[in-house]
Amino acid sequence: MDLAATCGALIMGGFAGTSVPPHVLRALREGRRGGVILFKPNVEGGPEQVASLTRQVHELASVAPLIGIDQEGGRVARLRGRPWLSVPPMATVASWGDVDLARRIAAGVGRELAAVGITLNFAPVLDINTCAANPIIGDRAFGADAGAVESFGIAWLHGLQDAGLLACGKHFPGHGDTTKDSHIDSPVVDQPIDRLHRVEMAPFRAAAAAGVAALMTAHVVYPALDADRPATLSPAVCTRERERIGFRGLLVSDDLEMQAVAGKWSIEEAAVLAVAAGCDLLLVCWSEDKQERALEALVHEAERSPAFLARCEQARERTALARQRVEVRPVDGDDVLRVVGGDTSRAIEAEITRRNGS
Numbered sequence: 001m002d003l004a005a006t007c008g009a010l011i012m013g014g015f016a017g018t019s020v021p022p023h024v025l026r027a028l029r030e031g032r033r034g035g036v037i038l039f040k041p042n043v044e045g046g047p048e049q050v051a052s053l054t055r056q057v058h059e060l061a062s063v064a065p066l067i068g069i070d071q072e073g074g075r076v077a078r079l080r081g082r083p084w085l086s087v088p089p090m091a092t093v094a095s096w097g098d099v100d101l102a103r104r105i106a107a108g109v110g111r112e113l114a115a116v117g118i119t120l121n122f123a124p125v126l127d128i129n130t131c132a133a134n135p136i137i138g139d140r141a142f143g144a145d146a147g148a149v150e151s152f153g154i155a156w157l158h159g160l161q162d163a164g165l166l167a168c169g170k171h172f173p174g175h176g177d178t179t180k181d182s183h184i185d186s187p188v189v190d191q192p193i194d195r196l197h198r199v200e201m202a203p204f205r206a207a208a209a210a211g212v213a214a215l216m217t218a219h220v221v222y223p224a225l226d227a228d229r230p231a232t233l234s235p236a237v238c239t240r241e242r243e244r245i246g247f248r249g250l251l252v253s254d255d256l257e258m259q260a261v262a263g264k265w266s267i268e269e270a271a272v273l274a275v276a277a278g279c280d281l282l283l284v285c286w287s288e289d290k291q292e293r294a295l296e297a298l299v300h301e302a303e304r305s306p307a308f309l310a311r312c313e314q315a316r317e318r319t320a321l322a323r324q325r326v327e328v329r330p331v332d333g334d335d336v337l338r339v340v341g342g343d344t345s346r347a348i349e350a351e352i353t354r355r356n357g358s
Contacts, residue, residue, distance in 0.1 A: 269287075
């Protein structure tokens with residue numbers, strides 16, 4: 001495999017529109033992208049449009065492509081409105097105290113995602129909402145207790161992976177104890193290392209033991225681990241701590257265009273630092289120019305440094321192993337609507353309504 005393809009496999013990019021632009025298809029065909037991430041503007045045409053979009057990507061791939069989306073439930077769900085399965089915030093799901101129901105809801109979400117060809121869901125949230133002033137996590141978390149987040153997080157990841165796609169727990173090693181949003185600022189979790197191991201990382205350790213396919217890093221500084229760099233760019237987190245929790249799957253960066261990273265490091269610097277730290281797949285969600293610049297920076301560093309080249313090859317191997325776990329292709333034609341919003345989804349929604357008492 002040529003160097004551009006080795007490094008390209010480590011970049012997942014976003015794009016505009018409800019079909020895949022020719023330049024993105026070309027980049028995928030040439031191995032200059034490892035996959036695509038979808039946002040609300042990509043999926044506004046309903047289930048059949050989404051399946052048509054992902055089919056373009058699936059048809060290029062000899063093995064399952066990485067097609068990601070954030071479909072947590074509650075306020076973070078890119079696929080909304082009828083006929084999609086509507087899921088409440090994770091805090092609400094956990095408040096019912098029924099782990100089996102949580103797994104069935106997640107399996108329903110996974111079944112719909114699989115039907116439209118999505119292979120990677122950036123869920124569940126494994127952060128523990130220990131800070132009431134947290135502006136970004138809140139009810140996205142299963143709660144403020146590590147045990148509850150572990151139990152419901154494992155149920156959620158199993159439900160998604162039962163449907164044949166990859167679950168991605170986030171935001172490692174924990175975004176719950178912050179007072180800032182990493183989209184627009186630079187959060188810090190200033191807890192001692194024993195507390196980080198005992199509380200923040202406990203759900204991630206449990207998810208690793210339960211076989212979660214992927215974890216996403218946090219753009220958060222943890223002074224007890226690394227006082228200078230956010231987790232995404234820190235070998236102390238992305239290599240040492242991932243090994244400590246026993247995680248051997250795919251480590252995905254949060255979006256490198258977010259301000260917590262982009263405000264201090266160029267896309268070139270961030271891409272190289274993230275891969276060197278131990279990230280296997282880099283999200284560059286909006287700018288095609290930055291995606292290309294990130295790729296060029298990875299190639300340049302791999303040409304210069306044998307150690308960095310070896311790290312890129314390790315990361316590419318992890319993306320390849322993740323693809324081999326996927327059992328998803330978009331459903332053909334009208335059959336999509338027999339799954340999305342079908343009898344199983346409506347039964348789950350009826351149970352959600354009953355639990356909500358409305």
